[in-house]
Amino acid sequence: MSFSQEETGSKGRYVAHVEGEEETGEMTYSRLSATRIIVDHTGVPDSLRGLGVGAALARHVVAEARKIGFTIVPLCPFLQAQAARNPDWSDVIEAL
Secondary structure: OEEEEEEEOOEEEEEEEOOOOOOEEEEEEEEEEOOEEEEEEEEOOHHHOOOOHHHHHHHHHHHHHHHHOOEEEEOOHHHHHHHHHOHHHHHOEOOO
8 A cells, every 4th residue: 555645725635545446545634734734534435445544544644743743633533533542643643
């Protein structure tokens, strides 16, 4: 699985590409500042369900936050659930 990022203005998304698959998964966000984003949606098409695409996107955005130095406001219910399962992400996930 590979990842790309698209950003236009204050809106963006992380995209998961699964080898051999045409469809992609995504995690969308809004940038509040250079050091803070709101993740508001995780979308995985039916054709990619069960492959761990959503969890991989969550791990990727956490890794990017640590690497680049931003925090994440997890408004997306999926990311909230993943963060609850991974308390070690608290360095970059803001509590709601």
